[in-house]
Amino acid sequence: MSAKTPLHRILEARKTLGVIVPLVAPILLLAVAARADSGFILTTSAFEAGQAIPVEYSCAGANRSPALNWSGAPAGVGSFALIVEDPDAPSGTFIHWVVFNLPADANGIAGDTPRTPGLPDGALQGVNGMGRVGYMGPCPPPGKVHHYHFGLFALDSKLDAKPGLDAAGLRAAMQGHIKANTELVGTFER
Secondary structure (H helix, E strand, C coil): CCCCCHHHHHHHHHHHHHHHHHHHHHHHHHHHHHHHHHHCEEECCCCCCCCECCHHHCCCCCCCCCCEEEECCCCCCCEEEEEEEECCCCCCCEEEEEEEEEECCCCEECCCCCCCCECCCCCEECECCCCCECCCCCCCCCCCCEEEEEEEEEECCCCCCCCCCCHHHHHHHHCCCEEEEEEEEEEECC
């Protein structure tokens, strides 16, 4: 058995790359295409990303929902869904708002959304961590900054679900239907 020369090693490496590159190239193209949807963003005029949520949107104020806006959704969206949660809650993640079947042509949710199962645009609301329909603003115990994650999901279709769904039920219903998602985080402390 003779030792392989550097030339033999180079030729073997080229053969291996000749097999690997055609297999890997389509995967890399898919990754690049998926990143093309990374322009999907969620914003609000109520606060800047990573900054404090004003008191008026909390239980210490008017407890009204902030207006939300989004842009850059991928093509072929059938509906949108929103889950607002506080992972810093003492007893585990607390759900503050569940909304789904927001129309495909929507680019936001009006502020001070009514606490009704159905919304004027046909969207449906689920229950928050208190078992009530609609938005429940930040209301953490005193002493620690909490982070509120506004998670928006672009779905390929409307969901076959009833009003009053909780966040876990919504996540289950969304499985296999998420085209893209984005998040806006605000903070609150009492």
